[in-house]
Amino acid sequence: MPVTDETRPIEDSVPKINDELAVGSDLEFQQRWEKLETIIWFFLIIFLLLSLAGLFGRGPLAKVTAQAPDGSIRVDYERFERFSTPSVLTVRINPASIRNGQVQLWVSNSLVKPLGNQRVIPQPEKSELSQGGILYSFPASETSASIEFQMQPSAIGKSELKMRVPGNSELSLNVYVMP
Amino acid sequence: MSGVIRAVIGYYFLVFMMRIAGRRPGKQLTPVDFILVFFSGGLILTTTVGDDRSLVNALSQIVAICAAHYLLVVLRSRYPSFGRMVDGTPLVLLERGHWRHQVMRTMLIQDADVMASARDQGLENLEQIDYAVLERNGQISIITKESK
Numbered sequence: 408m409p410v411t412d413e414t415r416p417i418e419d420s421v422p423k424i425n426d427e428l429a430v431g432s433d434l435e436f437q438q439r440w441e442k443l444e445t446i447i448w449f450f451l452i453i454f455l456l457l458s459l460a461g462l463f464g465r466g467p468l469a470k471v472t473a474q475a476p477d478g479s480i481r482v483d484y485e486r487f488e489r490f491s492t493p494s495v496l497t498v499r500i501n502p503a504s505i506r507n508g509q510v511q512l513w514v515s516n517s518l519v520k521p522l523g524n525q526r527v528i529p530q531p532e533k534s535e536l537s538q539g540g541i542l543y544s545f546p547a548s549e550t551s552a553s554i555e556f557q558m559q560p561s562a563i564g565k566s567e568l569k570m571r572v573p574g575n576s577e578l579s580l581n582v583y584v585m586p
Numbered sequence: 587m588s589g590v591i592r593a594v595i596g597y598y599f600l601v602f603m604m605r606i607a608g609r610r611p612g613k614q615l616t617p618v619d620f621i622l623v624f625f626s627g628g629l630i631l632t633t634t635v636g637d638d639r640s641l642v643n644a645l646s647q648i649v650a651i652c653a654a655h656y657l658l659v660v661l662r663s664r665y666p667s668f669g670r671m672v673d674g675t676p677l678v679l680l681e682r683g684h685w686r687h688q689v690m691r692t693m694l695i696q697d698a699d700v701m702a703s704a705r706d707q708g709l710e711n712l713e714q715i716d717y718a719v720l721e722r723n724g725q726i727s728i729i730t731k732e733s734k
Contacts, residue, residue, distance in 0.1 A: 424717075425681070428717055428719075430719055431676055432676050432677055432678055432719075433670065434677075436675055437674070437692075440670075440671075441692055444606060448606070451606070491636060491637065
């Protein structure tokens with residue numbers, strides 16, 4: 408049995424210009440689109456400026472310093488992190504928290520997951536699981552101590568990071584990881 | 587985020603940005619326009635691949651992008667209004683010896699671009715053109731006075 412294809416007669420379905428050239432131009436749509444494009448560019452420029460400012464990480468708005476209420480630790484960190492992008496969180500320990508050449512720092516598990524801690528500098532003398540987090544022990548001089556955590560976030564969204572020197576007040580930080 | 591989702595977001599974002607950045611693909615591409623296309627493609631590649639260089643990831647992302655593209659094409663063909671948003675409409679640049687300045691300015695097209703297309707058809711000057719139309723694919727169609 409022969410196969411037949413449906414057909415339809417040709418109509419003037421494409422609008423003409425000057426009644427002679429079938430172009431299908433739609434100037435009204437084009438003018439509306441140009442207005443929309445202007446609005447879209449406005450928002451894209453705002454997005455770019457916010458990005459430069461660091462609202463999406465890696466900029467002045469992202470970098471902040473927080474301090475525990477009793478001043479035992481001060482933390483320099485990025486509140487807006489980027490997914491799978493390296494960053495550094497620095498904890499400065501108040502000399503008063505250093506005892507017998509040693510300092511301890513407890514950090515919540517969120518440092519490892521989702522914030523993806525890769526490396527701790529200096530290498531801790533001891534690290535142990537403790538109260539839903541990790542308790543690090545570092546050798547330290549009596550003057551000052553600074554600890555660096557190199558991170559690479561592995562999950563998108565808000566994370567709460569807590570840390571404290573045992574026996575001192577706790578510092579809670581909110582970190583937002585951008586996609 | 588899954589590589590497949592990143593690839594689909596990347597594809598639609600590039601479609602969106604290329605639409606916004608101006609219609610100069612196809613024959614009208616100049617070396618400067620090539621930079622936009624290849625640089626954007628390279629940048630989106632870094633995030634879609636991420637640290638997953640496996641064959642499975644590459645195959646999954648190719649299937650995802652093809653599916654995203656197929657969906658776009660189907661919607662474009664079913665709904666003309668959607669098609670207009672994705673591709674725009676043909677625009678008349680030159681009509682019976684007169685430039686349409688407003689269209690030329692907004693589409694970032696110069697007289698020389700029209701003349702380049704005219705030369706492609708063996709024309710020697712602009713006076714021989716009756717109509718010049720910027721097509722949806724970015725090419726400029728030339729209708730000569732003699733051809734009518």
